[in-house]
Amino acid sequence: xxxxxxxxxxxxxxEGDSAVIKCTYSDSxxxxxxxxxxxxxxxxxxxxxxxxxxxxxxxxxxxxxLNKTAKHFSLHITETQPEDxxxxxxxxxxxxxxxxxxxxxxxxxx
Amino acid sequence: EAQVTQNPRYLITVTGxxxxxxxxxxxxxxxMSWYRQDPGLGLRQIYYSMNVEVTDKGDVPExxxxxxxxxxxFPLILESPSPNQTSLYFCASSxxxxxxxxxxxxxxxxxxx
Numbered sequence: 001x002x003x004x005x006x007x008x009x010x011x012x013x014x015e016g017d018s019a020v021i022k023c024t025y026s027d028s029x030x031x032x033x034x035x036x037x038x039x040x041x042x043x044x045x046x047x048x049x050x051x052x053x054x055x056x057x058x059x060x061x062x063x064x065x066l067n068k069t070a071k072h073f074s075l076h077i078t079e080t081q082p083e084d085x086x087x088x089x090x091x092x093x094x095x096x097x098x099x100x101x102x103x104x105x106x107x108x109x110x
Numbered sequence: 111e112a113q114v115t116q117n118p119r120y121l122i123t124v125t126g127x128x129x130x131x132x133x134x135x136x137x138x139x140x141x142m143s144w145y146r147q148d149p150g151l152g153l154r155q156i157y158y159s160m161n162v163e164v165t166d167k168g169d170v171p172e173x174x175x176x177x178x179x180x181x182x183x184f185p186l187i188l189e190s191p192s193p194n195q196t197s198l199y200f201c202a203s204s205x206x207x208x209x210x211x212x213x214x215x216x217x218x219x220x221x222x223x
Contacts, residue, residue: 001169009150032209043200043214044153089152096160096208099169100145100152 002027004092006101014109019077021104023090026071032098033066033073036089044089048075080108112137116201116215123191124223131186131218133201141204142184143168143212144176146197153200158208159184191222 003026013019025033034049050057050064050073057064061080066073073092077084085108090101114135123129135142143158145168155168159178173195175187184203188195198219202212 006152034211043216045214046211049211094209096141096158096166098155098208100154102150102152 002030002093002097002099004090004099004101006090006104008104009102010105010107012107012109013080015080015082017080019080019084019106019108021075021088021090021106022072023074023092023101024070024072025092025099027092027094027097028068028071030071030092030094032091032093033064034091035064035075036091036100038087038089038103040086047088077106080106082108082110084108112213114201114203114213114215116199116218118218119216120219122221122223125192126190129188129191129220131188131199131201131220133184133186133215134182135184135201135203135213136182137203137205137213138181139203139205139213140181141206141208141210142178143202143208144174144184144186145200145202146170146195147200147217148197156186156199160207188220191220193222196220196222 006023031052036044038044063076087103144156145153157176159165201215204210204212
């Protein structure tokens with residue numbers, strides 16, 4: 001089955017800086033890579049996703065890149081704001097074999 | 111409003127006392143899933159269901175049961191809860207298979223004493 005590893009586990013940045021979270025996966029058949037944001041005490045919510053036929057996807061300040069050869073994908077947040085502070089989870093897999101990374105706690109300092 | 115509803119939100123109970131956490135979605139999704147969230151471990155899948163009467167084990171199914179008698183409901187049953195099942199539980203649903211955006215419920219925090 002799939003195995004997803006996520007780094008770093010914690011990340012602290014100054015407001016306005018960029019933040020990058022990286023994930024690797026093990027199964028070359030994996031074809032779907034969503035990212036979820038979980039604010040304190042709340043449910044995870046999808047912020048962006050990418051499929052294996054695309055190398056990069058952008059939505060305002062958020063972008064995700066996928067390198068199928070190296071089996072890694074990354075979340076990039078530019079111009080960070082205090083409301084970006086949350087735990088971010090990467091997910092990778094195919095059909096019903098989806099795996100969550102362990103999460104990255106992002107803190108944006110004003 | 112499209113939503114996934116879990117009940118109860120919080121529960122403190124004792125070892126061995128059977129409990130059920132309900133999950134209901136109003137989006138006509140085929141796929142439903144249960145996860146548990148523990149610090150440092152992310153979300154781990156307990157069970158999932160691809161449609162009515164179709165359920166399958168996830169990564170950590172031991173000590174749990176599920177049923178899918180109706181498309182909208184997917185209850186999680188702990189027949190004989192133990193302290194190692196103390197956790198935060200999330201139900202989720204999506205259309206199609208598991209490789210689609212999932213909608214999560216608000217979570218159920220279970221404490222087994």
